[in-house]
Amino acid sequence: MAAKASERRLRTPEEYRESLRDGRRVFYRGEAVADVTAHPVFRHAVEHASLDYAMAEDPATLELAVAPDGYSRYFHVPRSADDLLARSALIEAATRAGKTLVVLIKEIGTDALFSLLAMKRLVGEPYGARIDSFYERCRDGDLAVCVAQTDFKGDRSKGPSEQDNPDAYLRIVERRPDGIVVRGAKVHTSVSVNANEMIVLPTRAMTANDADYAVAFAVPLATPGLTLVASPYLSTKDKRPAEFPLSAERKMVETTTIFDDVFVPAERVFLAGEYEHAGELARGFVEFHRFTAISYKLPLVDALVGAGLLAARVNGLERAGHVRDKLAWLISWAETLRALTHHAAERCRQIEGIAVPDTLLVNIAKLQFALGIHTAFQYVQDIAGGLLVTYPAPEDLEHPDYGAALRRYLAAAGGASGAERLRVMNLISDLTAGEYGGYQAVLAIHAEGSIEAEKLTILAQYDRDGAINYARWLAGIDDARGSAS
Amino acid sequence: MAAKASERRLRTPEEYRESLRDGRRVFYRGEAVADVTAHPVFRHAVEHASLDYAMAEDPATLELAVAPDGYSRYFHVPRSADDLLARSALIEAATRAGKTLVVLIKEIGTDALFSLLAMKRLVGEPYGARIDSFYERCRDGDLAVCVAQTDFKGDRSKGPSEQDNPDAYLRIVERRPDGIVVRGAKVHTSVSVNANEMIVLPTRAMTANDADYAVAFAVPLATPGLTLVASPYLSTKDKRPAEFPLSAERKMVETTTIFDDVFVPAERVFLAGEYEHAGELARGFVEFHRFTAISYKLPLVDALVGAGLLAARVNGLERAGHVRDKLAWLISWAETLRALTHHAAERCRQIEGIAVPDTLLVNIAKLQFALGIHTAFQYVQDIAGGLLVTYPAPEDLEHPDYGAALRRYLAAAGGASGAERLRVMNLISDLTAGEYGGYQAVLAIHAEGSIEAEKLTILAQYDRDGAINYARWLAGIDDARGSAS
């Protein structure tokens, strides 16, 4: 029977927020941020992230958000297809409640924890025990955990140890009995300003020369020497929900994360020099994380379908041939992604007792999403019309002189009021034509591994021999048993 | 425990072939065909169709082809997702053995039978009992059953009773106590020349004025007044397997099927005037049949992937960036279709105790297949090279003067011999650049309902209200509970 959040295995949103006031070193537009929960932009990120905690208290979502053992379901190590489906459903529900923006504060960290747990035998001791211990610490503390993986890389045609800048990849600069000292930086670190712990992983396979770069560990965000430089992209500043229904109050922060000779105690180090495992750790996390990704994309694609349908309705275009064509495409795209996501869970395999979604299907889903989002934007914009970028302001509709006239002109064929129609336009503008849409489009291509990385994985995971053998038999080169005929 | 084919519940291929020598009236290029099993083209169709019988005798496929009750698994009414998956696997295996050409001789008939069984309550008595009885007759006799559905339609903007030509849709011209007399014609009737029974179904929804056109029944192929005019498209004549590895010996025949005042005994009539059910019968069959369709497309898409991989290998192009890109696309397309097919079975619903695959997913799979096949052809042709249409003949490679030189020039980088490379070219030429490829491409667009019909179904089946309500909430029009806010 499921334990209740009230048994206090889980933190409240307020406890979560309080935990972020710890002296972490964060900068925004060159200025130090004293308290991320009070910052005009970051407070929206904190509020958004609190959703993962609030869902565990809300009776409507409690069952989904809390595992039978009373811990957050995010920390529940998946052992079966059903576990994966439940995790996917939770991620989808949280993002749906988050108005198409993933919450991520528990999702990404547990992806990394699961991949580390699955690698325990590979990396061996003492790392295995440390991984167990760190996993339990995060679960028991109901912590928000972020992941720093991508290095700046410098010249991509060269490996870590071949760079002109020795710090182009994060590296160990000193090994002490009680731990290691690391130097370098990571880019694209999501939700770091409002996480409790940061897991650091290598970004690629490495060679013997790269041993100092083969490093994985975890640190609290307030660790000395750690600096978070937040990206100013997609500010919530001066945006009101009436005009920006998604992006006025929804926010995820990415940082450039600088390690200025940061000391990491031994018990928090999960890899330190075993270069032969760097690639596996890099890939392992990404594979877990891509399943999270395709789960959290579903509310976004649903929103695009719904926005298209709604725009067709308020514009009186539901019967137009080209509109129906575009809607059928949008639905097919969305439901294909949903089917691939669920099917990937159902076709999971076991690694060290952990259920891992089907890698091929996960990557195909991710690729189909990435290849489709710009077309989806085009279609929804096409149905919505030019008002997307020429709409009046919400205040205009309330103006004593001309507001009534505006509302009447904007009123739509299908009975939608002018105010409703304006809200639909504002939604679609926010969703597809402004910074929020651009943010989602760029994430589609680059987050959780780029399109090209997905293609590589698809080629690697597919049963190429099976397909080639079938073609050889069809061509009359081999007989049905695969022997040359 | 499964009964054996040797218990004689199933027919042998020879019995099947013998059953076709029954005096049916078939024409090919204006000439009467006395015996379809001996005709230079049709004999390949008969041979191909025999696969469905041969698989029930082959120990390697017996378990798949024969249901536990000893009947052909094709006749096994699906009651669960597992039944649907098994049926799909059988259809895929038969088509795979049939070198990417569907066998269909039992597939399509049972699709129609299942849809009739699912409609029993709808159409009521005496039709229900007749449907049961006819189903048992087909199953017990292990019969080959085809389906005639598509009418010529004349002016598509008008209904059956509004046409200038009253026979543009098949109709009842006389009602007798012991049966009905029908007149008209059907187009695109597959495998009719080598089936035992033909089920006839309406092609669309109808109105009260169309009552005479609302007709469904079954007749043996040798029924008086029934004329089959076979299409000459894609002849096997003069084709040798060495040059046309797929189409030299694989053949499916379509006919224009003319009903010249054909009498149908009452016990074989399943609808006769109840116009309000015509649409349901039309759609019901198509929906079952589309699941067959997406199952039998899988070997074709696998062949395209395999051909692309094999061409890349024999051309020494496996590392070329653009080739890898195209291969990743081919794999993603193929495996998306497979996932959608399996997932549609797993998400089936029950209608009158019959398991029906998820309609939305089936149609999306069918649409994605249809929209992708021309791109697949383009990519495979691109990887294969110009030799597809400039290759020498197999005889040339054996020529005493220049054969050895040709073989040496054709030999590929990856160790493939000249003869092997030529076979790969011939396979891809047959698969994508000649009549066989064209046949598959046109079927992709038009068979089992056109692309446009699939789009209609997708729009109708999707939970549009759910998506719209989510968008309305996001836009701030409604609160989370769906009430206007």
Add this chain to the structure above:
Amino acid sequence: MAAKASERRLRTPEEYRESLRDGRRVFYRGEAVADVTAHPVFRHAVEHASLDYAMAEDPATLELAVAPDGYSRYFHVPRSADDLLARSALIEAATRAGKTLVVLIKEIGTDALFSLLAMKRLVGEPYGARIDSFYERCRDGDLAVCVAQTDFKGDRSKGPSEQDNPDAYLRIVERRPDGIVVRGAKVHTSVSVNANEMIVLPTRAMTANDADYAVAFAVPLATPGLTLVASPYLSTKDKRPAEFPLSAERKMVETTTIFDDVFVPAERVFLAGEYEHAGELARGFVEFHRFTAISYKLPLVDALVGAGLLAARVNGLERAGHVRDKLAWLISWAETLRALTHHAAERCRQIEGIAVPDTLLVNIAKLQFALGIHTAFQYVQDIAGGLLVTYPAPEDLEHPDYGAALRRYLAAAGGASGAERLRVMNLISDLTAGEYGGYQAVLAIHAEGSIEAEKLTILAQYDRDGAINYARWLAGIDDARGSAS
């Protein structure tokens, strides 16, 4: 020989700006704007529009911007392909100088003037003489002229006179001896807040019942009863050029334009009730304007190509296969549009002595642009990388503590400094991922007529009979002379 701007046939930028302080009634976010040249957002629009005046003073562009007769070249009525090419070159050059944002302040007005001049014979007197006179007034005064065309339309399945709201289309509510009184509103009116004159045109073909809606005229912007409600979309507020190199200082304003019983003197009325000409006037303007459109899209597509090339360079990806593929696509798209634009000018036809670019080619160019822009965004974003939405702020690079480190990490393979690479990311982010990119994407689909309108025109303009006759001959239906064979 060309007259100089110094001969005072042309206004200076300062004169232009001064002319806008005339008491026009403009609202922004519900607040009245006293002086558009001083408003924090509109002043950027005014500044941007001044380019059309500044170019006539700049020795480098004077020859292009000033016609041989000393008037602005924008007002030069095209008589030949060379005139059209020169006009296109001027529009392209102005937009290029305007950092991919069209200036439009003279472009769109002269499109409308030319189309009216071409319709003189059609609409007859007294309209013809008024058109001449108004054209001369604009040319001689070197005026900035905007166009209000699109009505709100209400229920699109109904005509103007069938609407529930009689003002859904702009209409004549009173006819006086000295002029007419009009009521209604127009949407999507570009550059109206900073124009001198507004030409008003009907938006579609009309019937006899719509006579009151068949109205065309011109009014100065400060006319009583005229209210401009500006869209808040794409504000320049708080944007700095270092972070938003395009949109921080470039701005075009669209308004909803309300006519509250506006009196128009007779000499400014160009159509008042002759419903049979409404369609021609609507289409005529759009056709001229689409040639302007494809001319002013060229700097934008060049910028996308250049941004892709530059991103490939600073990211060290110039040799990556998939990057080269995307670059080849971008170049082909851009140069196809340029070729179609120039070819459309070269294949112009004469209407009333005015050179009109080839309508079919203009519409094809416009359609190819609209269909490609989302793909272009996708490709450029793919090459640029995730930094597009995770970049640090320009201030961060200057920070005394971590600025130097950031600059070093950001430094690129090809010798680009960290600051340069950040500028490239900011450019591409502005160009494709934020409001400016969204603005351009939506304009691509909807401005100057929607994609669907372009398809209609393409179908109407193409020589369908020629193509059908060729197909009939190929099919053996007709002989080569077109007679049935």
Add this chain to the structure above:
Amino acid sequence: MAAKASERRLRTPEEYRESLRDGRRVFYRGEAVADVTAHPVFRHAVEHASLDYAMAEDPATLELAVAPDGYSRYFHVPRSADDLLARSALIEAATRAGKTLVVLIKEIGTDALFSLLAMKRLVGEPYGARIDSFYERCRDGDLAVCVAQTDFKGDRSKGPSEQDNPDAYLRIVERRPDGIVVRGAKVHTSVSVNANEMIVLPTRAMTANDADYAVAFAVPLATPGLTLVASPYLSTKDKRPAEFPLSAERKMVETTTIFDDVFVPAERVFLAGEYEHAGELARGFVEFHRFTAISYKLPLVDALVGAGLLAARVNGLERAGHVRDKLAWLISWAETLRALTHHAAERCRQIEGIAVPDTLLVNIAKLQFALGIHTAFQYVQDIAGGLLVTYPAPEDLEHPDYGAALRRYLAAAGGASGAERLRVMNLISDLTAGEYGGYQAVLAIHAEGSIEAEKLTILAQYDRDGAINYARWLAGIDDARGSAS
């Protein structure tokens, strides 16, 4: 004033045919062909090729086919845009008369001759004089000239001299005072079986080690040691025009061309060892030939548009939204290619006094054609319907028993008779779904250089610096003059 063909500067079709009975060594399916003009397949190729001669006799085409100097216009060295446009028009007209199959017998040879003439200064003497002399010989004799360029290449990752098989590329095996002896083979040699002369060119750039492979020359087809092995692809055998309106009587033959120690007299050698010019010769020909290619594709794309329009009409689908959408796409594709072709001629540049079409535009046109043809097939098949592969035979429509019924059923909404509709289906089937369509699709991708080769050329020809500099200015990296700011 144009000389008349009757002045005997041009050969008659009969003289052309007679010239092919010269003892050339040709094989078809392993059998020697004594007389290509009498062979059941090749005679169609000869007949088709005769068009180039017949047009010079037909008063309707004489002016286009004969240059003012009385020679065939094909041999007219283009000196201006008008010359290129006339050449393009001639190629288009010949292909149009040839029912979408290019004639090529003069087109390809003159492409090679012009490219050699343009290289005269580059290759120097004695080659230049020989080129002049050979050009005059071909022109004066009104000869049919083919080109053998593509080598088998073996392992594509290695150069000619690095291959295991030293003959993978054609090479000089002996140098004598009076000429050279060559050994090897060429693939994809078009119209060789019915040409008079064969020009042989290198296929790629070479290094000093490849000197023996850097060879260009010309030989008559009946030269000892030269063997032509014809491809059996797309046989006219047993095809009747009523069913295959294009491919029953239209034929182009490709051969594998084997050089078994062929002696080439010195005066026919145009390059023999000057490896540094091999690449230029290879590219030069291809560039000329691609302009021919885009000219001869126009009737094919027109036929696809016309077929789509005609199918829409006979199927009563002219008003269907999705059909209009597809037709608009087809028209836009076709007319974009036409515009690019003409514009490429108009923007020609001069090389050694020869007008060379704009390389960038030619390659873009070729690429857009290649990328579009499969979509065009899909769309036309979609409009045409399933009858494409299920149609009855022409004989069936004449059958005394059921022919009248068939004709009535097939009769279409728009007044087209059943026989007409069948002809339309047969045309589209031939054009898109059978071997002829496949032939055209594969040629689209691979002939005159592959898609990938076109992309390389596009990247090389485009003014990348111009685009990059514009992007750098926009990004604020450089000021407007291109200096770093």
